[in-house]
Amino acid sequence: MTNEKLNFKRTIIIASLIFGMLFGAGNLIFPVHLGQMAGGHWLTASSGFLISGVLIPLMALLAICITRSNGIYDLAKPIGHWYALAFLILIHATLGPLFATPRTATVPYTIGIAPHLSAAHNTMGLLIYSALFFAITYYFAARQNKITSLIGKLLNPAFLLLLFCLFLMAFYRPLGAANATNITTPYLHNAFTNGFLQGYNTMDGLASLAFGITVITAIRAFGLKKPSHVALAAAKSSCFGLAGIALIYLGLTWLGATSLHHYSLAANGGITLAQLAHYYLGTIGDALLATLATITCMTSAMGLVIAFSQDFHRRFPRISYKTFLRFNCLLSFLVANCGLNQIIAWSTPVLMFLYPLAITLIILGITSPLFNNDPLVYRITTGLTLIPAFFDMLNAAPAPLKQLSLIQSLISFAQHYFPFFNNGFGWLSFGICGMLIGFSCHLFQQRSTANRLIERDN
Structure with a gap:
């Protein structure tokens, strides 16, 4: 039983x-x-x-x-x-x-x-x-x-x-x-x-x-x-x-x-x-x-x-x-x-990369009934979130890596053009925009499909 x-x-x-x-x-x-x-x-x-x-x-x-x-x-x-x-x-x-x-x-x-x-x-x-x-x-x-x-x-x-x-x-x-x-x-x-x-x-x-x-x-x-x-x-x-x-x-x-x-x-x-x-x-x-x-x-x-x-x-x-x-x-x-110090030092940049992707995925999972779990919404949101997540990872890299000229140039670019990047939230605006764009595309597809069905029935 x-x-x-x-x-x-x-x-x-x-x-x-x-x-x-x-x-x-x-x-x-x-x-x-x-x-x-x-x-x-x-x-x-x-x-x-x-x-x-x-x-x-x-x-x-x-x-x-x-x-x-x-x-x-x-x-x-x-x-x-x-x-x-x-x-x-x-x-x-x-x-x-x-x-x-x-x-x-x-x-x-x-x-x-x-x-x-x-x-x-x-x-x-x-x-x-x-x-x-x-x-x-x-x-x-x-x-x-x-x-x-x-x-x-x-x-x-x-x-x-x-x-x-x-x-x-x-x-x-x-x-x-x-x-x-x-x-x-x-x-x-x-x-x-x-x-x-x-x-x-x-x-x-x-x-x-x-x-x-x-x-x-x-x-x-x-x-x-x-x-x-x-x-x-x-x-x-x-x-x-x-x-x-x-x-x-x-x-x-x-x-x-x-x-x-x-x-x-x-x-x-x-x-x-x-x-x-x-x-x-x-x-x-x-x-x-x-x-x-x-x-x-x-x-x-x-x-x-x-x-x-x-x-x-x-x-x-x-x-x-x-x-x-x-x-x-x-x-x-x-x-x-x-040793503990080395583990913490190298885990931080990885977490700064993974957490934005995880947070947006979690929010998408919770709200998935609103867009019928449409893969397009997931893909657009995740694709945009990947960009600042990568830069967040570079910004949190251990000193020997972060001091490289190429990484310094990339971080400087993000600081100038990514909202909230200096506060560790560069992914936030990208994730929100991704969800809005994805949801709008989902609604547009639904409306287009409905119109085609109406035209066919007529």
Whole structure:
């Protein structure tokens, strides 16, 4: 017998699954660092961060439900087979072995283990830690039929309990008022837009596209079969799961802002988290943070490697799910040993390229019933968005590349002719124009077709 809808308990289990897969490495360190950079403007900055870090992931899951897609490929397929395949590979490479998945090991190591080892021993320490991390990740991810109960019933409650302890101590004995702290120059007048761009670093907008298939599979395992029922259950569960993430983001950003009363601006949020945990809980706090970071990042790693392996196995069925899983875990282990700083530096330009394409695709998916999923609307919008996305990628390139004369000339051109480019939103006007042009072409085609039918009948 199949159920028509999920009961409240099962909705919470799926919500916890979504929470556990999305909340990982960047979700811990970037909100705290945002709070330190925004200082007294932490609330304005966090509102921008919540849009890109929470609202866009929610919209991504809704887009998959509305279009009844099984993942990134199906959602992007109206643009064309080759584009959909290339987009799938780029997103999974970013979320998988090149950036996000290695980061799930380097972040907990950097903030929980590295401070207690000498510089000479950190290379070997990271090697051993990341090997154990990805071995455990592979072991549980290979048993994907148990992923819902594993993440939803065991690891998430343990993580939330650990994080609650830190928040409780900070709220009971705050270091000072968050609104009375110094504001860095970029956040004096552009706190909202910079907060929005910082949300890219969580990669949750991209991850939600990849996790769609995992969420849908978990919902169907509870007996739901009709697409409309699956879509409704996914939407409800997503709202619960992402609301929890939003509350934690606000708490972490507030922590970062208050920390300025006692600590100076750090290089990243991981350092600040370690300082706060030690300040409030001493040695126990150090152990707490190491455990907290490892648990949350491992749940995220499991979601990432499972989504990667499921999607690629669907596209290339001759290669087994476990083969893709082993490849992902091994390559992620190798990249992780390049270090956190290198991973962040090289991921930023890629995110500046992919996020505009992902955001416009998500909006097109949600609004697709208005234009009957017409491929022409998808193609015109995406084609125009590709132009500023490419220039955004160049503008965010690491210094050695960005200083090349050719790249400097291209960036200068974009700064002069692309609206909002200097704020990181060069894609916005192009995307809006693309959607308007595409929708107008769709209406024109519809009207032309209707006129031809009338003439034929007459």
